[in-house]
Amino acid sequence: MGPSGSGKTTLLNALAGRLHKNLSGTISFNGLSFSSSLKRRMGFVTQDDVMFPMLTVRESLLFAALLRLPNSMTRIQKIQRADTVLKELGLERCKNTIIGGTFVRGVSGGERKRTSIGYEILVDPSLLYLDEPTSGLDSTTALRILKVLQKNAQVGRGIVATIHQPSSRMFHMFDKLILLSEGYAIFAGYAKDAMDYFSSLSLTPQIAMNPADFLLDLATGTTSDITIPPDLENLITQMDLIPPPYFQRDLVHKYMRRKYMTRLAPEERRAMCEMGNVSKELKDAIKAKQDWASSWWTQFLILFKRTFNERRVDYFSSLKILQAIGVAVLLGLLWWRSKTQTNADIQDQLGLIFYICIFWATFSMWTTLMTFPLERQYLAKERAADMYRLSAYYMSSTVCDCLAELVFPTIFLLILYFMASLRASVGAFFLTLLATFLIGITGQGFGEMFGAATLSLKTAGIIASMFLLVFLLAGGYYVQKMPAFMKWVKYLSFVYYGFRLLQKIQYSPDQIFNCDTTGGCESIANARALQGLPLDSGVQEAWVLVLMAVGYRLISYLCLRRI
Template identity: 55%
Template sequence: MEIGREEEGDHDMSLSIGTLQIAGSNGFDHNIMSQGYQRNSRSSEIDIEEVEIKDRPLPIFLKFEDVEYKVRSSQASSKNPVKDMVSKVASQLSMEQDNYKHILKGITGSIGPGEILALMGPSGSGKTTLLQIIGGRLHENVKGSITYNDIPYNPALKRRIGFVTQDDLLFPQLTVEETLIFAAFLRLPSNMTQQQKHSRVEMIVKELGLESCRHTRIGGSLVKGVSGGERKRTSIGHEILVDPSLLLLDEPTSGLDSTSANKLLQILQRVAKAGRTVITTIHQPSSRMFHMFDKLLLISEGYPVYYGKAKDSVEYFSSLRFIPEIAMNPAEFILDLATGQVNDISVPQDLLTPRGAPEFEREVVKYLQRKYKVEVEPIEKGENHGTRKTPEHLQLAIQVKKDWTMSWWEQFTILSKRTFKARRRDYFDKLRLAQALGVAVLLGLLWWKSKMKTEAQLRDQIGLLYYICIFWSSSSIFGAVYVFPFEKVYLVKERKADMYRLSVYYVCSTLCDMVAHIVYPTLFMLILYFMAGFKRTIPCFFLTLFAILLVAITSQGAGELFGAAVLSIKRAGMIASLVLMLFLLTGGYYVQHIPVFIKWLKYLSFMYYGFRLLLKVQYSGDQLYECGRKGGCRSLQSSPSFDTVNLNGDLKEVWILLAMALTYRFCAYICLRKRISICNV
């Protein structure tokens, strides 16, 4: 069978997860693949597009040799600050040059299309770390060789690798179908029609058995949704939707019952047979699941203790005279060996430490590590790393970076729809609506038909204007400050997959959130304005509303900046509280004449400009009040309340607030880009 030739009956742009079968093979055979592409290599020109086999992903042959990874000891700190401090002082006093903790200590292996490699080992052995290194998510302090079709990792591989994390990072408010459809529109090629993309989603839904829950929300800790198995299958569908060549899964069966876990492994088998290279970490599979794996890499304390066919693992350890004395699950048997717990397991006689000694378990692990180093590793390096070479076509194809599937505007259109759907329950929350309307009615009753005939009445009305400023500033700033910290995990995941441009995400987030920051203040002012007895003219009403909206939108920008700067829910809220308090005090109501040495603070406050703008819109300097006093009427400009405000001046505050709103957002975008780029390293 020639891999480069399509089978009859294949349809354009279709994805059949279980269609690719090679006779007499459990997947792709390396030699067959090589021969098929060597025949094509006689052509004088290399057509990279032909390497992308229709309906199948680009084959990736992965090899990793002597992979080591270490972190600074300070990074692997405990939760006890006193213990961390003592350890830090001790490490500084000791003059050791190598102040690192070694996580991986020389891991070697290889895997090709059509195969599933299981990474097993006790907790903390380094399984997830190795998976992240293979996926290109860890680069620093990594030693060894990792190649994809004999080529080192490069940015072009980003969109050819699917990574399913242990925690399913899916938007809880979207349904299963919506999650997959938005992923399809963002990630599938732009030359596909909408109907073809919907067909691809429909096929994935059927293949993964998600028909019964397609219209159910994903849900989460606070939102009721699909089951754990359905959520995991949706995560896998989200990745295989775009035909990744290399699919990596971190503990995909954790939290699932035995039946759901078996069904998930059967799906992964079909995924692999479609031409993908699949690697998964798994803790303790059932015996049935264990035999579904093609290859097994067993890690203990960062060292490999077995690599080879999963079905041959028990035989290998038996050859070392580690033989179970009772019937045992193969996975349980090898994990016991990896931890040195050999109860009900006979051990070789050449172990120097007697059974039952405190260091016996440690000696068992060391024994297995030595045997692997001598008997298994040289064979793997010789067979898969020394002789086999990937065809030149695949080496070149793996270096071709895929362009964005959509233009900036197309990405904006799709992402804005997804953002609005994912957050619509927050935008149109009944409690939030009740708060806005309730506060408006309460203020309207407290300031019912307020007057400005006397100084005291004028002060009351000015106080209401300042409270409105405070209310919408705080509401907007706290409504925006938590957005990026909450969505950080989704953003990092999708940016690592190059799903969209960061600028598109930021603009969509800002504009969609702006809906709530416009709708609620508008409803609020429609109720309060006429109850409180403000100036009853249409221009004055709309100017007042415009001023409130400007304050809310500027506050939103400030909240986004604080959230993007730290990407931490706790710290972002604390910073927002401190800044809001500072802006509140310097807003011009509580203190009009601020000391010169600290006067500059008020020019940073958007509440200062918003409050001045409201006063200029609502009042004019030649208006008269206190006409009942002996000296006659006075102009509003002569009131002490307007000592620092020229009521007849121009509305320069509008331009200042607009400039502040744009500056906050520009700085927020820069901070977000910097912080996300650090997370993507």
């Protein structure tokens, strides 16, 4: 316990193995050095309830159980374990309600906190850390949360919690207390002995006070309505002038630290040294090599289903459907029954083809650009608990996004293709659809790369937009003849290869145009609008897009791995 900024969360993160920078010293548990095997026997509930907002309470616990519980348990047993925890925490009434978030209405704050606790006690940890579990809750809900924790402690589980300012009723529920002040301990021992200890230092309240309020006043150096010992009072009055309040607080802090180091710290150290060693069986179990709770393929399938459940509203939002239909209808009306009889007709049709390319490149990029920045906190929490392999998470996210990408281009082209009278061939239609899929999937990888590299929505949006603008300009429609020193840019542009691929699908050397002239019909390959474009199969462009799609995603994964 301690005031804000006293070091409670920092200490908890250090003990839980979540603080790696600016940390010195050693951490051991019953004489065993901290290790990843030990870490998996711990649970950690953060102050902010980090859970996917679109999953229901039961889905959240169920997916956690399937991912975290060991292979020795069957799927049915894991589901039963999730339902048991649901009942223990009194969450049956809201089990089918989504968690919710800032912009989505869901369960109440107390129910969300209990779900967070259930997320951790599913695996029956030996030690459970909680960072301010009552923060932001009303007194009744906070008391209910602590009763749940007390019940867990009574069955032999160690519960370590930070708390800011508990009521007197909640304060007496805790067994032991560490009181922190500006990063230093000023009391450590049984909570019921705290008042007696400070009374022995002649620090006593002058009015009836909640013990927690009294202790927090001492931790902040506030001595109003508190009797102070003569030796501390002498230090203050020895000054020639009345010291400023911050100087007086500093004297109080130093006094209590000194007393703690001389009176309590030696006893605490002695008690820890006399603590019984952990049993040989438990020590061997902890030191044994710990495998993942489930195989890579199992993790992938579970994460794939969870990802789809979480993102399904976004994947099939009415706004996106209206966008695909609306743009398709608008383009179909603008290019209504377009022709290829003259060079000007072909040039107009190329404008439509290029717009199809840039629309799906941009649409797909923005769809995935936000994925990793928005899911950063969930990924950090679950990876810290060793719930799954990073590769399984990344592949499930990517495959889910790619499959969702198949829906909207299909709707889009079914409307536009025939309105604009593009090449009248079943093969050409399906090849155009496949090429659009490929452009979209490459655009997704492009967006993922910047999202994973920065994990910042604002930064990723700015950088990706700049690169995409350059790629669009070098895509082969706006600039036909580029200076020699700038030609390399187009070879980096996936828009360039996508545009060429779509052109090669729409036009072939056996097509004729310009039949109304005196010279007679010509092969469309001779059209000035297509000058410099060999109308071959387009396999080369397709392979380049495939390699780019894979390359972007490989870079994305390496960025996530590094972070």
